[in-house]
Amino acid sequence: MISLRTHAISLAAVFLALAIGVALGSGLLSNTVLSALRDDKHELQNQIETLTDDNNALNEKLNSAAEFDAQMAPRIVRDTLRDTAVVIFRTPDAVDDDVATLERLVGQAGGNVTGTVTLTQEFIEANSAEKLLSVVNSPILPAGAQLSTTAVDQGSQAGDLLGIAMLTDKDPATPTVSDAERDTVLQALRDTGFVTYGTQQIGPANAALIVTGGGLADDAGNRGATVARFAAGLAPHGSGTVLAGRDGSATGTAAVAVTRSDAALAGAVSTIDDVDTESGRITTVLALAELVGGGKPGQFGTGQGASSVTPPQ
Numbered sequence: 304m305i306s307l308r309t310h311a312i313s314l315a316a317v318f319l320a321l322a323i324g325v326a327l328g329s330g331l332l333s334n335t336v337l338s339a340l341r342d343d344k345h346e347l348q349n350q351i352e353t354l355t356d357d358n359n360a361l362n363e364k365l366n367s368a369a370e371f372d373a374q375m376a377p378r379i380v381r382d383t384l385r386d387t388a389v390v391i392f393r394t395p396d397a398v399d400d401d402v403a404t405l406e407r408l409v410g411q412a413g414g415n416v417t418g419t420v421t422l423t424q425e426f427i428e429a430n431s432a433e434k435l436l437s438v439v440n441s442p443i444l445p446a447g448a449q450l451s452t453t454a455v456d457q458g459s460q461a462g463d464l465l466g467i468a469m470l471t472d473k474d475p476a477t478p479t480v481s482d483a484e485r486d487t488v489l490q491a492l493r494d495t496g497f498v499t500y501g502t503q504q505i506g507p508a509n510a511a512l513i514v515t516g517g518g519l520a521d522d523a524g525n526r527g528a529t530v531a532r533f534a535a536g537l538a539p540h541g542s543g544t545v546l547a548g549r550d551g552s553a554t555g556t557a558a559v560a561v562t563r564s565d566a567a568l569a570g571a572v573s574t575i576d577d578v579d580t581e582s583g584r585i586t587t588v589l590a591l592a593e594l595v596g597g598g599k600p601g602q603f604g605t606g607q608g609a610s611s612v613t614p615p616q
Contacts, residue, residue: 373581377411380585383592384414387542390469390508391419394427394530394558396516398549401578405514405547408588418505420465420489422533426497427526432457435497439464443491447478454536458529461497462536464488470541471507480507510591511537511544514578515558518551530558531568538571543594547578547587553606563608569600576604586613 389409393402406416425431435457444450448467450460468480468488482504489505492498513534519527531546538544552559553576562568573590577583586603593614594600602610 376408376581376585380408380412380588380592382413383589384409384412384595387412387414387510387591387595388417388471388506388508389414389510389512389591390417390505392465392511392513392533392537393419393421394513394515395422395424397514398516398579401547401549401584402514404584405512405578405587408584409512409591412588412592414591417469417508418500418503420505421499422530423497423499426461427458427529429525429529431497434495435461438491438495438497441491443487445478445480445484445488448480451536451539454532456529456532458532459536461492462533463539464536465492466511466537466540469505469508470511470537471509472540473542482506509542510595511541512587512591513537513544513546513558515546515548515552517549517557517579518554519557521555523556525556527556527558528561531561531565531572534558534562534572535568538600543573543591543600544571545573545575545587545590545594547575547583549579550577550606552576553604553608560607563602569602571600573600574602574604574608576606576609582613589614589616 391402391406402419406419409416426435436455439457439460440450444464445467450467451463454460454463465488468485485505485507489498489500493500511534513530515530534544534546546558546562548557548559551557553563553574554560559574559576562572562574573594575583575587575590578587583604590601590603598614601614602608603613605612
């Protein structure tokens, strides 16, 4: 008969053997898993290096293409705006480099920029609508002119007023606005905090260019709509109005997106959604030239709602 002591020793031996087996098995399994993980890590590193090289090569090609566009731009736009005066409006989120490059390109196209007017943050804020409308409807309207009654929002009415004051109407029967009347309108808007501009006197223009930024935040409210309607308010005056935005401007509630989503606005204003690229800046000038030459508004760029990359030549 097996004693209790012998039985206990036997059980201990069994458990010890089991523990040793588990330990040895775990070690072998651990080594196998670690080896596989090392192989996976090495493979992932190779893939990352390959993707990085591909990305660098693509960036080099894109930079070369942008440099080519920049060098070719003066030749492409040459004389397309010959003897055309352009006034530029910029929104609070417009980028300085975009505006400066477009000013230069207008000159290289044979046109001249009569002035650059900055729309302030207050101009596009919904809570300033009543104040802006009160200024627009004050006794500053040039003699013989009348504001449109079809659109009464702040953007449309401000665009209508500035279109009357700053753009030369295609209809020769339309009363000519004097420099003094133009200055009165601009000074009234500047003194009330809605626009800013430099010391140079701004003369009459044939066409208007509005430069804006990219996409807007979810809490932007109707800021994009105000800019879009401002552009549409300008459009009936002069020979054409172009609204140029950056990447993202064709999405959400940004001005370009709002314009393209409304048939009436899209039928009045040409839009560009990639003014942050050299090709988009060239397209902006060509779009202006298209309108000045009697063409219809178009939607250009690479974003949602664009009908083509650039105006067909």
